Amino acid sequence: MAIMYRSRKKFGPLILNFTQRGLSSWTIKIGRWSWNSKARAHRVDLPGPLSWKQDK
Incomplete structure (x- = not known):
C-alpha cells in the first residue's frame, strides 16, 4: 500500500488539482x-447529493 499525495488550491473560480507528479x-x-x-x-450540482454530468 502506497501513500498518495493530493492537493487542491483555489484561486477564485479556478481550482488547481495536484498529485505527487505535479499539476x-x-x-x-x-x-x-x-x-x-x-x-x-x-457538471451541474443539483439539490441534495445529486449532480448531472455531460462527458465530451
Missing part, C-alpha cells in the same frame, strides 16, 4: 456549474 488537472467552477480539464466534462 494533474484544473477546474473552473461558477455557481453550480463546473468544467474539468482532464475529464473534459461539464
Whole structure:
C-alpha cells in the first residue's frame, strides 16, 4: 500500500488539482456549474447529493 499525495488550491473560480507528479488537472467552477480539464466534462450540482454530468 502506497501513500498518495493530493492537493487542491483555489484561486477564485479556478481550482488547481495536484498529485505527487505535479499539476494533474484544473477546474473552473461558477455557481453550480463546473468544467474539468482532464475529464473534459461539464457538471451541474443539483439539490441534495445529486449532480448531472455531460462527458465530451
